[in-house]
Amino acid sequence: MAKHKVGFWLYENGGGLAIQKKFEEQLLERDIQVVPDLNLREASASSGTILCNGVSMEELSLYFSYNAGQQTQYQIYLYDMVDRLIPVINNFNSFALTEDKFKTTHLLRQHNIRTPDYRLCHRNDLDSLRLAMREWGGRAVYKPTDGWGGIGIVRLENEESLDMLQPFLHQLDVPHFFVERYIDNDNTDFRIDIVDGQFVGCYGRQAPKDHWKTNITSGGQVINREANDEVIDIALKAAAATGLEIAGVDLLYDREHEEYVVLEVNGIPAFATPEQEANGLDFNNRKIELIVDLIERLVQHPDQRNHRQLTTSTNENTNA
Incomplete structure (x- = not known):
């Protein structure tokens, strides 16, 4: 037994x-x-x-x-x-x-981890959003703070797009608006898997032709991708800032500012499917081994469970 x-x-x-x-x-x-x-x-x-x-x-x-x-x-x-x-x-x-995009993004910025510029405001404060869009060159992305899989994400091409979106969001009784600066990118991203503070593997996702969302549920396609030291370092810091034992960190390369930015930190990053493994995504065994090590440590030493209060570390040099 x-x-x-x-x-x-x-x-x-x-x-x-x-x-x-x-x-x-x-x-x-x-x-x-x-x-x-x-x-x-x-x-x-x-x-x-x-x-x-x-x-x-x-x-x-x-x-x-x-x-x-x-x-x-x-x-x-x-x-x-x-x-x-x-x-x-x-x-x-x-x-x-x-699970909350705003809270995650805000915490990452408190830890000096690059994210898209963003604005959260009350749903009646559209003037604040218009000002932000002007600062960003007129383009933005609206995101439900609690959505997943790309559902509900809308690209705003101009201020008129914001006006058209407002009645729909009022019908949903959304209490606040969260928008991010649109990132000029090549319609691909990086997904970096982290387990217990260790790099596991990397792959990418590519948006369908003439589309910009890379999410698989939005038609995106998984692609093989090599991680460089910079994206691994950013992902490790993002996982540590959020306190997740298992994390999937999504990054884009911002061509305008020539830097990587963190879009999301996912608490349930999928394992590679059998089809993806056949196409070269071979990180499953390492991921399982690291999770098994983590489980063993926590059942033997339950006092090590991660209940620490997440705090900012702006006094530390955590710039990625």
């Missing part, structure tokens, strides 16, 4: 079942048993216990939540509570932070 039990909720599509099997085999070699399919959507709580598929979450040594496509507010609500009781990967504070 294994000394420790860890709960898993891992996506199943795109090779996820094979990935989970590798986790189960490697962790069992370290006397750690995986309890799979602990989807908090199926959980309920009473009398001091959160019960999920017959498993008391409080009795686990750790919970590994890694399914971006099926998160609901109910699951996230319980995710927060579980994290208060046992180690969780990713820790909830950092996961929740990186």
Whole structure:
């Protein structure tokens, strides 16, 4: 009988079942048993216990939540509570932070990590957005602060575009507007995977012809891409600033200012699919090994769980 039990909720599509099997085999070699399919959507709580598929979450040594496509507010609500009781990967504070584009971008800038210029304002303060767009040469990108996969992102070509967008956003009862300066780029990006403060691998995404979004859900295509020292260094600092144990850092090369900028920090970066592995993305095994090492360390030393308060480090020389 294994000394420790860890709960898993891992996506199943795109090779996820094979990935989970590798986790189960490697962790069992370290006397750690995986309890799979602990989807908090199926959980309920009473009398001091959160019960999920017959498993008391409080009795686990750790919970590994890694399914971006099926998160609901109910699951996230319980995710927060579980994290208060046992180690969780990713820790909830950092996961929740990186689900919000504004908060992530603002924190990165506090740590002197380059991001697109941005403006957040109340939805009735369009004058502030117009001023920002003028400063940026008339082009911007509107982003829902809590969106993913490129959903809801709109490129604004001029101030008139902003006026046309406003009624739609009012219908959605959006409390604030978040816009970024449009980055002049070649319609490709970098995705840098980081686990436990270590570089795992790199690939890119390319937007469809005559389009500008690189997200796979928007039609983007995964491409092989070599990481240079600069993008790795930026990604390591971005992951550290957010506090994520596992991070996927998305960067663009700004041709106008000749520098790399961080667009997002993703708390659930996907493993390479079998098709992508066949085309040369070979970082899965290293990523699994590093996560297994991280799990083993946290179940043996739960006091090392990452609950530190994220603070600015403007006194440090963290410019990438």
